[in-house]
Amino acid sequence: MDPERGDRGGEQRSPAEATSDVGVRRTVAAVSAPALAATRLTLPGVMDAKGRVDESRLRMHIFKNGGVSPSERGLAWRFLFGMYPCSSTALERPLLHEQLAVRYQAMKRKWQQVLPASIRIRLNGTDAELVAAVKYFDQRQAQVQQQAQDQREEVRDRLAFLELQAQILFERYTFDLEELKEAIRIIDKDVPRTNRCLTYYLDKGLGNLLVLRDVLITYAAFHPEVSYAQGMNDLCSRFLEVLDSEVDAFWSFSCYMEKFSKDFRADGLHRKIELQADLLKELDPHLYAHLVTETMESFTFCHRWLLLGFQREFEHSDALRLFEILSCDHLELISQQVDRARYQERLAQKCSTEDNPESELQTINTDFTFELFICASILLENRESLLRCRDDVQLIQFATSLQGTLDLNSTLKKAEQHFFNYCKRCAWGYMSGHCGGQESKEDDFLYQLRNLFF
Template sequence: MNGTMPRSSLATTADVAVRRTVGSVTTPPAPTTTPLRLPGVMDAEGRVDESRLRMHIFKNGGVSPTERGLVWRFLFGMYPCSSTALERPLLQEQLAVRYQVMKRKWKQMLPDSIRLRLNGTDAELVEAVRYFDQRQAHAQQQDQQEEVRDKLAFLELQAQVLFERVTFDLEELQEAIRIIDKDVPRTDRDLDYYLGEGSGNLLVLRNILITYAAFHPEVSYAQGMNDLCSRFLEVMDSEVDTFWSFSCYMEKFSKDFTADGLHRKIELEAALLKELDPQLYAHLVTDNMESFTFCHRWLLLGFQREFEHSDALRLFEILSCDHLELISQQVERARYQERLASKHSIVPEDNLLTEPQAINTDFTFELFICATILLENRESLLRCRNDVQLIQFTSSLQGTLDLNFTLKKAEEHFYNYCKRSAWDYMNIHCRTRKNKDEHFLYQLRSFFS
């Protein structure tokens, strides 16, 4: 198996994003004490309509904090949306045992790496280890009192067989652990979740990251994953559930942590800004500035530090619901209707051209969010003359941006981009249909009604 974790068939059903009618993002719904009782989303047996769930997240600007933990378990694929309320506890038991076996395997192979190497000057971290050890001891006592040990023993045997042939590159894993041990102590230490006795959660985060790196050697660990995984741990407050949800997320986005993946995303951001504001684009690609690399952290971590913390969580789930994207069914349907209409138009044969790519479907909504931030700070960016000034300016934005305003403006830029693309399409293909219905524009406009 070359060290690669087998993909669980139990956690794949919810991986595919289904896109439906799009509406504008608004403020989140008020908290509710009943988790995930969303009209039309969950049926009587607990199955979730995935497309409706994603639509609900987008249209309501995220979900309430009381719903978020359960919603994320579906949104990121830990729970298959087709699972029932009766099936999910059984699934959770199996995933819990599998995770414990995986964690135990790397600890047995690298016993010297079980404990975090402490910096003696960091009193909070020393205290975090003490809290963590107390929690572990308490959990072990509870396990010994459980009456279901026989059942869990069978599940553990299954997991051991599943991971028996997994081998590690110990040198690479040790290097990953070295970087993790540097990053974990710097993770969101000012959040309530990591203060006081909660500081032990830093060690939980460490276990998750090492286990992920051990069983995903093709990805291993890269800086920034700690901040991303921390977001899952804070919301779910469960080591096991965080591992599996984070793993499902990384199946789709692990390429963003590679040099090629990040370079590709920065190139796309530059291309989008060139479409929206050629002057600002030209300024940012002058010899004195390294193009758009200052957007690196924004795009890698989903604008985690640019918005107030609760808003950053909302934005993360809005972006993750994949609802307002240029590969959506609505855009494809609108373009298809326009192509059908153009076939019935009278266009001279010498004017028939190969159909252009009227829309760049690689422009994801997060790129429009990034572009919006740049455009809203256009004058300040035009005054920047070098990379140092760029970094200083973008650092000054941390925690200051208004999410609702940014979402509204990003939708406007998205719509205007679609509109210009539609006009370009019609100017090439539909020169004789100036007074006909503009199918593509009409349907795109209906996105925001």
């Protein structure tokens, strides 16, 4: 068969079918060997014989083991961030991956057709590394597309059908061109600022910067309510590096942003900073009072920590571990609502009387996420340095000085202790007001709480 003409048994193919074949070749080019290999890997202890994953066990495994091993990380992230349903089997995932790859390529091709001038990053000639990156990228794409022509007939036909479905799905999708052009302009400024010291972007790996750019533009084009905000390049870079696949990075990043896109809006970030201040006020009122003086009116100096999951404060491999620990949602107060409700129900049955009926009190602020305890532990560990700061400039200098210096294991241990003490204090306050502080009931709650750690 001539892959360029698309002849099949001497039958002349239509222009639409020929166009579909071009999309297939691009699709196959996007399905990297690591991505396909990941569909055949296993996660011992959390995956059954058919390849289905126990989601709660996966999240507990990540938290209690301080992350996953580098060899498990790629597969674990595909489930953790929702690219693959945990209920999918090992036989189903390769087919699911083909569908995701075809759909992604159709989305990318859509904005490239509308804005052909934006297909390539605009270089001013002053960045020799990026000029080389474009060369590496083009060479790699040509090689992979040549390999794609050797696909078996049945595979090509299946992908062609999926391509036709994707074309129909996105045929009527329209863009706000001015907003998309503005997003691309900012992306083209931010992508070159992505950490090029990472092994993933060294030498010919520089071409991965262009892959990152395509992922970010495609996301912005099809999520106009979010579009692009500064910092997303660093966040998306994690997914691309760990998954080593353009397609998988896009879908995993998209799933992550479904939950956390609000953090990139002013109101969402403002709310998170308010919560951080409230938590510090609970843990250390004196330090809190110092940081909210007239010359230091907010906690914005640590907003990047919260926005990007402390990406620059820890050594790179530790930052990846922390990111997956925070994303597993194991130690979140909101996840304890059922157990706490059951506990308080038992407590109410034993302690309430008909003469003194009281409504159940909210004893714990469930908006305090574990990342806030991580941030608080960093602030408390550097308490003396913070107390010496007198204005926002000094606070920013302090935050900058911590980059790459923090120890993850120590920080996690302290954050867990602050979390435990906060819950203990809240529970004790509740029981003191309702039951006279009976220790057996406190022990019952603390026993359940300790089980979250060990």
